[in-house]
Amino acid sequence: MAKNALLNLYLLAFNGASCxxxxxxxxxxxxxxxxxxxxxQDWNQVAQSTWDVVSMPLKVVQTMAVMEIVHAAVGFVRSPLGxxxxxxxxxxxxxxAINVLCxxxxxxxxxxxxxxxxGLVEVPRYSFYALNLYNAVPGFLFFLRYHLFMVLYPSGVLGTFSHRLMLNFLVISM
Incomplete structure (x- = not known):
């Protein structure tokens, strides 16, 4: 098997597992x-239940993303390292740091x-990456990959901001 074929197979497996x-x-x-x-349940209880159920798979799949840094650093993909x-x-x-320690x-x-x-950003993104290795990206996936951010970026920022806000309240109250 050629080097490119092995690399594509590895990237297909990585992107498929991440997806x-x-x-x-x-x-x-x-x-x-x-x-x-x-x-x-009120929203705080809903959030606690969500953490209790999703924390382990979330930690695993997000930690897997460290390999994206490696892929960019060694030139497996064209993504900018920075x-x-x-x-x-x-x-x-x-x-x-925030969710586990606070x-x-x-x-x-x-x-x-x-x-x-x-999740709504990453599922189409990793699907796109996997299929793009073989030039097999359907039009709807291309559309999702490059348009979902218009809705999901603000919601992600709102969720992230609320974490920062809660952390600030914790620090101030100490």
């Missing part, structure tokens, strides 16, 4: 929010909003 991981996280997030809300490093590290910071941040409405926004 599946994010699809699972998105499914868990949406189903937990719906079930918790139907059970009469922006890849910033995006991956900012999400790792939110998942591991529980109050994950127990408010911004957490499920942030995770759902990420």
């Amino acid at each position: 599946a991981g994010w699809a699972y996280v998105l499914y868990l997030t949406v189903s937990t929010v719906l079930k918790s809300h139907e059970a009469g 922006s890849t490093l910033m995006q991956v590290s900012s999400r790792l910071w939110l998942v591991w 529980p109050v941040s994950r127990y408010q409405f911004g957490f499920p909003l942030m995770v759902a926004s990420w």
